[in-house]
Amino acid sequence: EALFFGEFRESNQSEVTLEDVTVEGMRIILNIVYYNQLFHDKTIKIVLKLADRFGMQNLLAEAENYIQRYSGLGLHQKFFLADRFHLPLLLDDCMTKLNTRKKIRELKKEDKFADVSASVKEELLDKSLKLKP
DSSP states (O other), rough: OHHHHHSSGGGGGOOOOTTTTOOOHHHHHHHHHHOOOOOTTTTTHHHHHHHTTTHHHHHHHHHHHHHTTOOOOOHHHHHHHHHTTTTTHHHHHHHHHOOOOHHHHHHTTGGGGGEEEEHHHHHHHHHHHHSSS
């Protein structure tokens, strides 16, 4: 909406090039938005990336709900998606399930852990200190 109707130079152009967006990614998003296509674990990361990029808050919320309730993704995958795409309900759910120091240590061993936001790392440290050894 902002791109086409906002005060951007693109709003006056007849053609707009979207960098770093694949045809397949746009097809997935449009099928979900316009045809109520279901979410899938194999495409959820694409959905989150594009919904975040285009400010589609409702789609982000629906994707978050899907991941929490129906996804077969593992706890670590869910955690990293929740942090990267700022999905607070999913992050809270993951934090609840990270209920032992061992689970937190296993999470920290993942390569993706280096990219976790400082505030979430701080929350994990605080939680770890409160858990029994």
